[in-house]
Amino acid sequence: xxxxxxxxxxxxxxxxxxxxxxxxxxxxxxxxxxxxxxxxxxxxxxxxxxxxxxxxxxxxxxxxxxxxxxxxxxxxxxxxxxxxxxxxxxxxxxxxxxxxxxxxxxxxxxxxxxxxxxxxxxxxxxxxxxxxxxxxxxxxxxxxxxxxxxxxxxxxxxxxxxxxxxxxxxxxxxxxxxxxxxxxxxxxxxxxxxxxxxxxxxxxxxxxxxxxxxxxxxxxxxxxxxxxxxxxxxxxxxxxxxxxxxxxxxxxxxxxxxxxxxxxxxxxxxxxxxxxxxxxxx
Amino acid sequence: xxxxxxxxxxxxxxxxxxxxxxxxxxxxxxxxxxxxxxxxxxxxxxxxxxxxxxxxxxxxxxxxxxxxxxxxxxxxxxxxxxxxxxxxxxxxxxxxxxxxxxxxx
Numbered sequence: 001x002x003x004x005x006x007x008x009x010x011x012x013x014x015x016x017x018x019x020x021x022x023x024x025x026x027x028x029x030x031x032x033x034x035x036x037x038x039x040x041x042x043x044x045x046x047x048x049x050x051x052x053x054x055x056x057x058x059x060x061x062x063x064x065x066x067x068x069x070x071x072x073x074x075x076x077x078x079x080x081x082x083x084x085x086x087x088x089x090x091x092x093x094x095x096x097x098x099x100x101x102x103x104x105x106x107x108x109x110x111x112x113x114x115x116x117x118x119x120x121x122x123x124x125x126x127x128x129x130x131x132x133x134x135x136x137x138x139x140x141x142x143x144x145x146x147x148x149x150x151x152x153x154x155x156x157x158x159x160x161x162x163x164x165x166x167x168x169x170x171x172x173x174x175x176x177x178x179x180x181x182x183x184x185x186x187x188x189x190x191x192x193x194x195x196x197x198x199x200x201x202x203x204x205x206x207x208x209x210x211x212x213x214x215x216x217x218x219x220x221x222x223x224x225x226x227x228x229x230x231x232x233x234x235x236x237x238x239x240x241x242x243x244x245x246x247x248x249x250x251x252x253x254x255x256x257x258x259x260x261x262x263x264x265x266x267x268x269x270x271x272x273x274x275x276x277x278x279x280x281x282x
Numbered sequence: 283x284x285x286x287x288x289x290x291x292x293x294x295x296x297x298x299x300x301x302x303x304x305x306x307x308x309x310x311x312x313x314x315x316x317x318x319x320x321x322x323x324x325x326x327x328x329x330x331x332x333x334x335x336x337x338x339x340x341x342x343x344x345x346x347x348x349x350x351x352x353x354x355x356x357x358x359x360x361x362x363x364x365x366x367x368x369x370x371x372x373x374x375x376x377x378x379x380x381x382x383x384x385x386x387x
Binding site for chain 2: 112140180218261268269
């Protein structure tokens with residue numbers, strides 16, 4: 001047998017523990033799903049598996065933070081908690097390893113639900129990035145993801161025309177306008193990392209949490225009168241008819257508002273430039 | 283059959299609204315405040331379209347019509363708001379809302 005260097009041996013040990021942890025996780029999950037293992041031993045075994053996976057992975061990633069002892073236990077608990085909540089969430093969505101009474105596996109995940117959670121996650125993550133980023137450019141790019149996620153949610157709700165308008169107007173228009181404004185108002189030599197300072201962030205966060213809690217409570221508890229599920233039909237023709245019959249006056253007023261906004265924006269933004277050009281001419 | 287219902291969308295809308303509000307309240311950069319306003323308008327739109335899909339009678343498009351009007355007004359608001367930001371910048375040479383508290387030059 002050839003000489004094995006200690007480096008390679010440590011590497012192989014990490015790999016073996018990683019594989020054993022993964023096997024333990026999958027085996028305990030499967031045994032629990034098939035009904036051989038009660039819940040508590042499953043959780044303990046999976047926790048042990050997570051510890052093995054974390055220790056094994058630590059040989060390859062985050063090597064500057066060697067995990068051992070108490071730190072390893074704590075970090076593994078955090079990872080396990082996150083995995084547990086993700087699994088719980090997925091199970092409430094569809095039940096990844098759900099088995100019906102006849103012993104057959106039921107479908108893995110409802111794709112529509114998964115699409116909703118992905119889009120909602122993208123939207124909320126983008127909005128959070130916009131709200132908390134230190135750099136205003138990053139805020140603007142986060143806003144891009146929030147807008148795209150909202151467009152996806154519109155499609156999920158069968159609103160194809162608003163989704164297209166969202167992409168064209170918000171992503172193609174307003175976001176570009178915002179980026180232009182950022183570029184035009186940046187002082188040269190200013191530190192871009194601090195262009196987006198906060199004021200009273202704890203108060204703002206408390207306000208946001210209170211608002212979110214209240215609105216969520218209302219959304220969940222209110223007895224909404226839900227109509228039976230509607231089929232997904234193209235809405236453009238219906239929207240066009242609505243705009244030109246029932247909503248004709250608001251539609252025309254909106255046109256006038258847009259024209260006024262266009263002219264007003266030009267006048268407001270070019271005032272100073274005109275004066276400086278006058279000064280140059282004099 | 284999907285398990286997603288109206289409350290899911292209302293919660294997403296609530297999260298968007300809360301994050302937009304925290305942006306408006308805490309930002310010192312005027313452009314950042316306008317971004318928060320856009321988030322709030324998007325939250326309202328999500329609610330409009332969700333109610334249109336789940337609560338309105340089949341075949342009605344009132345919520346979607348309103349969402350289009352909101353998008354139109356958001357475009358106008360962004361144009362005017364950013365023009366005002368540019369005017370503020372030309373006057374004060376900063377867009378920090380803490381320092382632009384004078385009503386005249």
